[in-house]
Amino acid sequence: MTLVAPADVPTPARPSLLQAILDAADTPGTTVISAVPGAGKTHAAFEVIAERFLQRRLQRVLIAVSSTAGAGSLAAQVQRDLTELFQALGLTQGVKIIYGRAAVQASTPAGEDAAQRYAAQFRGLWAQAGVVIVSHAHLPLLSVLSGPARALRDAELLIIDENPTSSLIVTADTLVEAGLARLTPQSFLAALVEAQYLTARAAGQFNVRLDRPETYGALKKRSLQPGWALRRFDLAAPNFLGHLRRLAGQPFSAAHRVAFSQALSALLAPTKATERTADRFAEMLAREFASAMDRISEGDTHENRFGLTWTYGQGQPGLGTARLRFHLLPTLPRRCPTVVLDAYATEPEYRGVFEHPRHVRAGPEVITQIEVAPALRLDPIDLRHTKNERKLAWVLMEVREFVRASPRNTLVVVHKALLDPNSRSGRRFRELAQRFLGDEVALSDQTMEPLTRMRGHRLAHWGALNGSNRYAGWNVVALTSWRLPKTYAAYELAARLTDQTERKAVLERRERAELMQALHRSRQHRTPPGQSRPQLLVAFNPHELCPKECEAEATETCKHWQEFGVGFERYLTDAPIRLGARNPGWSRVTLGVATEVERHCGAVPLLALQTLGLMEPPTLTPQLHRDIGRASRTLLDWASRTPGSALHQWATLVGWQPCDDLPEFLSRTQQAWLPFFVTPVRTNVKVGETLKFVEVFAELIQAYPEKQTKHLTWARTRSQARKAVQALLSPLPPPPTHVTAFSGR
Numbered sequence: 001m002t003l004v005a006p007a008d009v010p011t012p013a014r015p016s017l018l019q020a021i022l023d024a025a026d027t028p029g030t031t032v033i034s035a036v037p038g039a040g041k042t043h044a045a046f047e048v049i050a051e052r053f054l055q056r057r058l059q060r061v062l063i064a065v066s067s068t069a070g071a072g073s074l075a076a077q078v079q080r081d082l083t084e085l086f087q088a089l090g091l092t093q094g095v096k097i098i099y100g101r102a103a104v105q106a107s108t109p110a111g112e113d114a115a116q117r118y119a120a121q122f123r124g125l126w127a128q129a130g131v132v133i134v135s136h137a138h139l140p141l142l143s144v145l146s147g148p149a150r151a152l153r154d155a156e157l158l159i160i161d162e163n164p165t166s167s168l169i170v171t172a173d174t175l176v177e178a179g180l181a182r183l184t185p186q187s188f189l190a191a192l193v194e195a196q197y198l199t200a201r202a203a204g205q206f207n208v209r210l211d212r213p214e215t216y217g218a219l220k221k222r223s224l225q226p227g228w229a230l231r232r233f234d235l236a237a238p239n240f241l242g243h244l245r246r247l248a249g250q251p252f253s254a255a256h257r258v259a260f261s262q263a264l265s266a267l268l269a270p271t272k273a274t275e276r277t278a279d280r281f282a283e284m285l286a287r288e289f290a291s292a293m294d295r296i297s298e299g300d301t302h303e304n305r306f307g308l309t310w311t312y313g314q315g316q317p318g319l320g321t322a323r324l325r326f327h328l329l330p331t332l333p334r335r336c337p338t339v340v341l342d343a344y345a346t347e348p349e350y351r352g353v354f355e356h357p358r359h360v361r362a363g364p365e366v367i368t369q370i371e372v373a374p375a376l377r378l379d380p381i382d383l384r385h386t387k388n389e390r391k392l393a394w395v396l397m398e399v400r401e402f403v404r405a406s407p408r409n410t411l412v413v414v415h416k417a418l419l420d421p422n423s424r425s426g427r428r429f430r431e432l433a434q435r436f437l438g439d440e441v442a443l444s445d446q447t448m449e450p451l452t453r454m455r456g457h458r459l460a461h462w463g464a465l466n467g468s469n470r471y472a473g474w475n476v477v478a479l480t481s482w483r484l485p486k487t488y489a490a491y492e493l494a495a496r497l498t499d500q501t502e503r504k505a506v507l508e509r510r511e512r513a514e515l516m517q518a519l520h521r522s523r524q525h526r527t528p529p530g531q532s533r534p535q536l537l538v539a540f541n542p543h544e545l546c547p548k549e550c551e552a553e554a555t556e557t558c559k560h561w562q563e564f565g566v567g568f569e570r571y572l573t574d575a576p577i578r579l580g581a582r583n584p585g586w587s588r589v590t591l592g593v594a595t596e597v598e599r600h601c602g603a604v605p606l607l608a609l610q611t612l613g614l615m616e617p618p619t620l621t622p623q624l625h626r627d628i629g630r631a632s633r634t635l636l637d638w639a640s641r642t643p644g645s646a647l648h649q650w651a652t653l654v655g656w657q658p659c660d661d662l663p664e665f666l667s668r669t670q671q672a673w674l675p676f677f678v679t680p681v682r683t684n685v686k687v688g689e690t691l692k693f694v695e696v697f698a699e700l701i702q703a704y705p706e707k708q709t710k711h712l713t714w715a716r717t718r719s720q721a722r723k724a725v726q727a728l729l730s731p732l733p734p735p736p737t738h739v740t741a742f743s744g745r
Contacts (some may be wrong), residue, residue, distance in 0.1 A: 018042040020362040023128070023341060025052065025157055030338040030354035032345045035363030036565070037520035038472075041341040042078070045159050046085055052157075053091050053130060059251035061131045062155035068135045069103040074161070075133045077469075082131055093130025098122070098152075100135060101177050107411040125151045136160070136167030140174050143280070143330045149178075161512075163345070168353050168487070169495050170284065170328040178277050180268040183285075185210055185324045192244070195259035199361050202247040209243075210322040213310050216243075216499055232241060234325065236490075241296045252293040261286035278356040288328045304494040314350040321532055327495040329353065343520075344513035344564070346508050352496050366525035368516070368564070369536065371571035376539035378414075378479050392429065393674055395539065396436040398573050399477060403437075408475050408534055409457055413518060415480040416461040433459065465518045472523040475535045505547070509560075512545045516564050537571055585678045590614050592646045594714075600638045603724035607631050612650060613669030616680045623699045625662045627711075630729045632665065 017035055022045055024031035035041050052058035067074035075097045082095045098121050099107075101114070108114040125132060136153065139160070142153060176182055189203040198206075216235060245252075269278035289304060295303045307325045329352055332338075338354065350357050376395045403410045419583045420426035437459075458471075462482055465471070484507060493503040515538075522534040541554045542561065552558035555568045577727050593612060594604045608617040611631040617624055639651035650672060670680050713721035 016362040017041060018047065020360050021045055021048045024339045024358075024360070025058075025337055026356075027337055029334060030350075030357040031341065032340040032342055032350060032354075032357050032359050034342060034345045034361045036366050036525065037343045037517055038523045038526055039363035041343075041363075042161055043081075045161075045339065046082055046468070048090055049082070049131065049157075049159075050085055050091060053086075053093055054089065058156055059130060060126050060155045061157045062152060063131060064136050064139055064158070064160045064164060065133060065138055066167075068097050068099055068133065074468075075135070078133055078161070091130075094128055095127070095131045095133065096121075096129035097133045100137060101179075118179075119149075121203040122149050122151050126154060136164040137174075137177060137289075139164060139168055139332065140170050140330045141178050142335075143333055153333070156336050158336055160338065160340045163342045163349070163510075164340070165349055165353055165496065166328070166492055168332070169492050170281070170330050171326065172324060175268065175281060178281065179270070179274050180278055180281060181270050183264070183268065183324055185322050188264075188324050190250075191260055191263035191267060194263040195538065197250070197252060197256045197258050197260065198244070198387045206244070206247060207663075210308070213308075213322070233310045237292060237304045237306050238296060239308050241292055241303070245293060251297065252290050254290075257286045258291045284328060285326070288326075296358065302693060303498075304490050313677065325491075329356070329495045343517060344509075346506075346509065348497065348502060349510070366565055368519065368524055368566045369533065369565055370519065370542070370568050371535060371537045372542060372568050373537060373539050373571040374541045374554050374572055375457070375573060376479070377481075377541070378418075378539065393432055393436060395479065396432060399435055402477065402537070403457055406475055406535065408473065409471075410475040410477060411465075411471050411521070412477045412479060413462055413465065414459070415483075416463060418480070419459075419461050425464045425502050462514075462518060465521050468521060470493060471521040472526070473520050473534055474521045476519050476537070478515070478519070478538045478540070481538075481540045482511055484511055484514070508545060508547060512542075512560065512564065515542075515545065530596070542566075542568065586614070586681060587675075589646065589673065589678045593650070596638070596645050596647050598644065601724040601727040603713050603720045605631075605721075605725050605728050606712040606714075608635065608726065608728055611635055611669070612647075612676070613666060613673055614678070614680055617666070620662055621635065627729060628662060628665070634728050634730065642735055690707065 017033070017040060020031075021041075022645075024033060026049055033041065049058070049061050063078060065074045065078060067073045070076070079095045079097055086093055086095070101118050104121075105114040105509050106117045108117055132152065132155070138152070141149065172182060181187075186207065189198065189206055192198045193203050194201055213233060213235070216239065261279075264282035264285055265278045268282055270274045292303050292305050305327055309323045309325045310321075311323075332354060334355060340350075340354075340357070345359060347357075347359060350359075376396060376398060377393060401411060403412075414429070417423060417425055418429040421430060488510075489503050489507045493506060494613070497503045497506065519536045519538075522536060524534050524536060527533040543550050543552050543554065543556075543558060546552070546558060548562045550558050550560060555570050557566060557568060561568075589610065593614065594609070597604050597608050606615060607627055608631060610617050610627050612635065617628075635647060636651050639645065639647040641650055650669070673679070711725045713724055715721035715724060
């Protein structure tokens with residue numbers, strides 16, 4: 001049977017994809033299918049499901065996606081697409097979404113039992129639906145499910161959309177999702193005491209340290225005092241487990257493991273219905289804890305599967321309660337054929353997650369053209385400094401010109417921290433984005449949702465792109481690089497890979513893959529022949545995501561990027577921004593303005609550059625206030641005589657009002673130059689380096705127009721310097737109230 005292909009999926013990719021998924025659905029075990037994003041993997045899987053339903057060869061299908069919460073989630077999109085396909089084919093099977101406990105808790109009205117509502121989702125599950133959609137977070141539960149959720153294990157086919165490995169880890173939250181009690185450090189210690197591994201006295205000593213983490217040698221170097229932002233302190237496994245081993249004074253034996261598992265099971269099971277699930281989780285925890293203790297005793301410092309965490313926030317008197325942290329890899333059961341749809345799958349990433357997975361590549365090979373602009377690179381952390389805020393302003397103006405020049409919609413992607421209204425960096429970014437993209441972007445308070453614009457352009461963080469197909473045909477501008485959290489390698493990868501070198505290689509490749517996943521939201525490779533392709537612009541060097549030994553130029557395709565089928569080319573910015581330049585337009589503008597000032601008075605007084613906002617005055621004294629006030633009238637008069645000049649342009653932007661309030665006036669003048677990538681400097685040295693190329697400015701002279709004042713001046717002679725300062729400070733009538741604006745750049 002052949003189904004109608006969606007209009008946006010190219011036909012050359014479909015035969016190989018359909019056949020690969022059909023073969024995987026008939027083969028026991030796990031098959032990982034790779035194809036470029038946008039090749040139609042998900043739609044092909046839908047067609048396979050529909051075909052098997054029509055042939056009555058399949059009745060129960062479980063689909064796992066990245067998220068199920070929210071009306072705009074990927075699960076909702078899958079439910080909608082499958083329902084439409086089934087209706088078009090006359091199929092009566094339903095499609096149901098299973099929500100996690102947290103989502104159910106959030107939607108439960110006051111007075112109702114959230115646990116009962118969660119369990120109600122599974123009653124008569126397969127009688128209501130032929131397809132059930134869950135999140136990746138449910139996958140670890142498949143190995144230990146009991147109670148109502150065990151119905152998920154009756155699926156005849158499991159399809160996992162996108163890379164699930166980050167969620168295939170058992171954590172403290174997994175226990176809660178399974179309906180068990182949260183395991184605390186205190187209860188963990190109590191179980192060790194019951195297993196006769198620790199004495200009550202040793203556990204008491206440990207409890208003291210839980211309340212006073214500063215007594216740990218591993219944490220003494222860190223500031224544990226309440227600060228201005230949320231902080232997190234982790235005690236990694238080598239210190240945590242090593243200290244337990246020293247307190248116990250004995251190895252963790254097989255008898256200890258059995259007794260520890262029994263004690264944990266009793267702690268985890270809040271009801272009789274969850275005893276079986278608690279037994280399985282307790283057995284896993286005891287087994288992994290015993291293995292970790294053995295590795296610690298052998299000197300393995302890379303073990304990080306158990307640890308402690310403390311957090312505190314602003315205004316809190318001290319650290320909060322310690323939490324037990326663990327990241328363990330479950331063994332998923334081989335109950336039915338499993339198909340994983342992952343665009344950039346590799347064998348090391350899935351090692352240990354599935355038993356002997358098969359890897360199949362399907363679909364066409366495509367070349368993705370990416371433009372590179374390293375000079376526009378932003379670092380969210382560095383935005384706390386004013387100098388980088390100026391760089392951000394210039395970058396946003398460059399983005400504005402990019403958006404205006406393209407007929408396509410544009411998606412601008414940044415690090416999540418830049419859209420966080422609770423952080424300083426986030427507030428400054430939103431403020432500057434509103435200012436320089438105000439006509440183009442309307443900012444939203446929903447930091448987890450894309451920030452929408454009038455004509456369809458959007459500003460979003462990286463996480464908002466996961467699995468989204470709404471940006472096909474859009475330009476994509478990445479202002480910050482894709483980086484996975486440091487905890488991903490330390491915790492999630494540590495649960496799967498014991499070798500640190502291998503973990504690092506997998507982390508770097510995963511970051512490159514995630515960047516490509518995001519850029520492929522534009523579906524550049526699906527542009528019809530003869531049409532211009534969407535632009536993909538990255539404002540950083542893509543080789544930042546390569547190993548340190550990679551020395552490729554920004555526009556070179558190194559061996560680490562070759563497997564992704566990309567070609568890099570340099571993007572020429574409209575702004576004169578160079579890599580590392582903090583004030584790219586200052587020299588050009590200062591030289592032009594100084595040349596005009598010299599034409600009017602025969603030299604270049606430093607006072608003129610301070611009045612024009614190109615130099616910052618050292619101190620705002622009353623005398624300097626008066627001098628800048630007089631100089632502003634003179635400069636405005638000179639500007640009115642030379643339409644089209646740099647002075648005239650400055651006067652137009654500042655407004656034709658002389659200096660009355662010095663701080664406000666200086667702020668206004670400095671802001672006037674910002675669109676030209678100019679900010680004031682504080683040192684005369686840079687001015688001298690800029691002006692030394694013009695003969696008349698070769699020497700710095702101190703001019704004394706009056707006995708009580710002195711002004712530095714660039715001039716040939718002291719006489720010329722004195723005359724220039726006198727001309728600048730001579731009394732003048734107010735300047736004209738209206739002058740035609742200079743529109744040139």
